[in-house]
Amino acid sequence: MAPAGRLLALLARPQSPSRAGAMAQPSCFALELPGGGLAHFAVGTGGTEGPAAPPDPRAAALLGPPGRSYALCVPVAPGRDCAARVRAARLLQRLLLQLRRGPLGRCQLLRLLRYGPGGGAGGGAGGLQRGVLLRDPDDSPDTRRALLALLDSCLEAPRPSLGEFVGDESHQLWQRPWELRGGREWRQVDPERVVPAPEPALHPVVPDLPSSGVFPHREAARAVLEACTPFMPEARAVLELVDRCPRQVLRGAFPVIVIEGLDATGKTTVTQAVADALQAALLKSPPACISQWRQAFDDEPAIIRRAFYSLGNYIVASEIAQASARSPVVVDRYWHSTAAYAIATEVSGAVQHLPPAHHPVYQWPKDLLRPDLVVLLTVSPEERLRRIRGRGLERTSEEEELEANSVFRQKVEVSYARMESPGCHVVDASPSRERVLQAVLSLIRDRCPQLP
Known part of the structure; x- marks a missing residue:
């Protein structure tokens, strides 16, 4: 019997009660x-x-x-x-x-x-x-x-x-x-x-995000890595470091500035220059103490990868609390990048399918130390691509996706723009390094009057 005839015969056959109930x-x-x-x-x-x-x-x-x-x-x-x-x-x-x-x-x-x-x-x-x-x-x-x-x-x-x-x-x-x-x-x-x-x-997928990528608190991310300990010794090592960090950290008197940006926006250069200009402590997320395991987690599915980066933010928060008692603190990436990449990855489709502005997924976790200011460096897609190709550096799969997939890049950028409490202050990073640095420092001094 021809395939179409077999199908028609099946369609004419009475359905079993179990399948009819399923339908x-x-x-x-x-x-x-x-x-x-x-x-x-x-x-x-x-x-x-x-x-x-x-x-x-x-x-x-x-x-x-x-x-x-x-x-x-x-x-x-x-x-x-x-x-x-x-x-x-x-x-x-x-x-x-x-x-x-x-x-x-x-x-x-x-x-x-x-x-x-x-x-x-x-x-x-x-x-x-x-x-x-x-x-x-x-x-x-x-x-x-x-x-x-x-x-x-x-x-x-x-x-x-x-x-x-x-x-x-x-x-x-x-x-x-x-x-x-x-x-x-x-x-x-x-x-x-x-x-x-x-x-x-x-x-x-949005109702699932607090359990699969944009974890609303430390324990949600911790539970994921705990489930990974039977097959990932790196997960147990990260958890041991996280568990040494106080659950409630008190920040010092000095301001905390986070600098965010897509790959090749000049973020690392600007972050170092700002830290030097302010005589600030320079921290990075994920912190150095867990960076040795970054590749192992990058090779795992998104839920495991996100839990690793989320817990890295809590370790950085403990470092911020100590450092901000002695000097200003500048942080190279923090929670905003973790959340923006998770949202853009998990929410399939185009920009219009992202959660709407003011959705809880864009809210800072209540148990994570909050910065005074978040600076988001941006450049045009053409300039960013030119810089990437000129660097010749090894990139993560997500950074490669940014280069190859304009829809993914747009979703990351829109997710950054919708972050709240605190939101991102955008600075155009296309001009010369000196002009970008001056623009960032001007913004910091305007928003952080407690700076000496």
Whole structure:
């Protein structure tokens, strides 16, 4: 029987009660489009009778023929504890590495989020799931076989979910989930319609950010690294340093100035020059005492990486408290950069999908020592790129993303601009070093009258 005939036969088959009940609670998806847009669609919203409204044409072009697409998502085990989150994040990272190899390496990968109909992390059973849409332009049977073999290699529960998108003769789109029957064989079950879904008022990942990247307090970040200690000795070493820091630190009488900026805005040069001009202590985040483990954490999934940088800020806060009793303090990056990069990375899509201004995610953590002033250095994208190429220095994956992805860069910049309590004071770093230094010093003396 031809593929279209097999599909029509399946659609005509009575549904099992379990699958029919599942379709009463739809799953919604947010698909990140090439270029930074988002398309939302839903699966499992009704029976097989009659035509259904087509999904967003942008999504339909990536889900339907020609070619074939698959949705691979990683659920989080019930309880939503940090250990489960960490396991899910590491599993997704491992899957993404394998998807870029062998017969799957020729397929297009697009970021995919699965969420409940309420639009947030708690909107459906299992909450928010991160995953990927894999599009095979050739519709090769090797792709399906490789994906099922990949699922077989995932021995820990819960296993990733896999859905295959197909079209029928009436141009309707369906998703056919794969399920493991009897613990031995993968089989496709009843198809579910793919239909439009409204864009939620808030990006579905935003309610999850306090648990996955923009940690609102020290204990939230600490819990993540605690879950990493069985497989990362570096996590235990960082926690030992964090636990030596007082939970409540008292700042000294001298002002604390933070200088932020994207890579190649002159931040390091200006920070050193400002510290020299003010005879200030110069500190950096992450601090030197944990920088030796930075590469190990940069190689881990975002939730682990963010926890490392967040806890680094609390160690720096302890150093600031001591140093500000003796002199002014200048800090090369602090909480704003940690949060801005986390928001820009986790929130898929373009700038318009970021949390709106004044959202709590932009608020400074209440248990972290607050600076007197945050200076944000900016240059045009063209000037920044020219400087990067002239430096020839090794960069992190996020700094490389800034160079290659203008949408990501814009999201970082807008996230910086929306930070509150304290906000960022922008200084154009395009002129000569001397002029930029004078502009920064003028701003500092205006905002910090307690300076001698």
